Amino acid sequence: MTSTSLWHPQTAMSTIEESLTVIASGRGASVRTEDGQDLLDLPAGLWHANVGHGRTRIADAVRRQMADLETYHLFQGMANRPAIRLAERLAALSPIPDAKVFLTSGGSDSVDTACKLARRHWQLAGRPGKRVIVSRQHAYHGLHGFGTSITGIQSNRDGYGGDSLIPETARVPWDDLAATEAELLRLGPDNVAAVIAEPVIGTGGVLLPPPGYLTGLAELCRRLDVLLIADEVITGFGRVGQWFACRRFGIEPDLLTMAKGITSGYLPLGGVLVSRRIWEPFFAETPDAPTFRHGLTYSGHAAACVAAEENLSILEEEGLLERVLDLEPVLAQALTPLRDHEAVVDVRAGTGLLAAVQLDPDADARPVLRAAREGGVLTRLLADNSLHVSPPFVITAEEISRAADVLKSALDRARTLESA
Template sequence: MATTKPTGDALWNPQAQMPTARAKRLVLTGGEGAWLTSSTGRRLLDATASLWHANIGHGRARLADVAYHQMRKLETYHTFGRFANEPALHLADRLAEIGPVPDAKVMLTSGGSDSVDLACKLARRHWQLEGRPEKTMILSRVGAYHGLHAYGTSVAGLQYNRDGYGTSSLVPETARVATNDIAAVRRSVAEIGPENIAAIIAEPVIGTGGVIGPAEGYLEGLQELCRSHDILFIADEVITGFGRTGKMFASHRWDIQPDMVTMAKGITSGYAPLGGVLVSPRISERFFEGADAPIFRHGLTYSGHATACAVALANLDVIDEEGLVEQAGRLETVLAKAVEPLRDHELVEEVRSGAGFMAGVHLHEGINGDAIAEACTDAGVLVRVIHDNTLQICPPFVTTEDEVELIADTITQALDAYQH
């Protein structure tokens, strides 16, 4: 059968101004390690780990082989009711073992937005079963990003992701609290009334909102606030989970024990769509004990997808065998040193680093961040602009020190060459 080159006219890109996206479309056709290849044959250094997730790098034949063999054996089967598959069972046990929630149960999803949706629903369901139906509010931080399902849109701390749907919150009873000021959060909780609050959800390091690390004592303060007021604490580790902060989970690094942890991205390093939620015994026990145990009426077609779970297990093996969590911790220091000189650049408002193997270069208002990112791409380094005119840096864990330096040097050269 004859094949033709796709026009791409039918593709509607997510989060895109489509006339611009179509006019400047960049088609990627291959990848190996920290590098990508475009349809024109150019090699591009992936400075963003795709969308924060390509932790073990691109082109791992080992993961492709695992997927192939699992598909030949059993591609998947649903896990509703009493059904399960071996990869899902093994993965759940492993996640419970390595996660920051003691004796956790694990619900598997298809990705980060699914995981946030599940956690927020489960938080509200928990309080209904506790006989405290007034506890429905979900609080989140200004600048936070928690995906774009209905709940993620509703708890977003980025106003432009909340606007345009005919209501202030797609799911009612949500509110934003201060990004890094724990005293201000305490005041907000007092004003709303802790008796009305089901949960507080927080990224340990805000990602899309500008790569913002936690102020000293902030996460610990959130945890203490939640415990003292009987509020569930949800750590959104979709970006930070599986090594990005030099620990398997950021909750380990900042010594917190949330009631739930959402995860995705690094669980498979993007080789298959998968996510999950670690759930503490405080919440899970009632669903596991007794003949009259309630049912949590939530599930996805691909919850516990056998092939995705097999890929996740192989990904975790690679991370362990190659010491990539420790490698990310070492590269955090390398990256912080590499971007340090950018703090003094006349076009730069702020450089944020030191809270994991990632950084944000916040450009002054009026500087065309998209033009800077495009100049970097033209020079062979893929970066992108996130919230508040910030250049995102979040490379794969397999990136070399020289490649980290190349990222910083390329951004510097793009800034130097920029003309208003």
């Protein structure tokens, strides 16, 4: 049964009748459809179900919090205790020393917050010309005002009456430091506020950074006095085997955006970790200290913060970050043989539980998705016609092997149908 009222995000609504799948429940690394089919959830929802589905511990904690207080806002000195506790915990995990935590409702909110903070920082520093936010080709940073403006996926930029909703933006190659430096110099460092980068590009196709790229980018930003924003909405909270990918790749950004895995999707929540360089003026104990005129109704939502606390505890107590590192080679080994399939252009894996199976860019991937679903595996397409693989951390080695077998069978079946 379809709805005549629901408008699906990022969806060609004319095709919804043939593709609608209603998810009714989930347990561990699998979900069950409304018509009773069990599916291995290879995308973990939208990259978020890190601890897996059906965690009654999180649901019970949220219920208890809501019975006392659903939430209370953080504006003008108001607070709720879960938001205070969570901020302290996040600051302790942060790859940014002495970080402050600005809580949001999700990833797109976090990106907008970080970009506004970057520009506000330079205004306060007496360098108002530094306004341009530079991003990378293939990058995805949500779809709010700044996210739409800085995306490196052209289809998400088109159709709004101009090249960019916010004009002071620019893009650079995703993997070329020399070209990035040349563009920053062309723009003029005195005009550039920040470079924003996903440590591993997600929606653009799970593009792993070349060796030394991220440390080189951080050094370039320092040398040219440009802020570095790490977008860890996907990679944060264990996806690459550490709390944050910045630790794995050895970089210390000025701002770090987070969401998704912070609650494993049990409630919407996000945030920005902010370095001393940026937060210090706002915390100065002087009458003329500036105010950051930015906020969200549900920043630090009490029940969402409780969900995050329980989620972080599960990650710690069950050793799920270590499990990601253990499964990292298992996932790569299972998927690598697909590279030899005639329908496959590339397989990218080997950094945490993140992978993509890239199909021929001109191929119709819909038969592959259907055949995989019929075989009990749920995946979806990324921007470069890749199959999305980022399973919950509780997936087993046996489930990974089964998923790879199903994907191969789906590719074979789709190729056979195409040739018929």
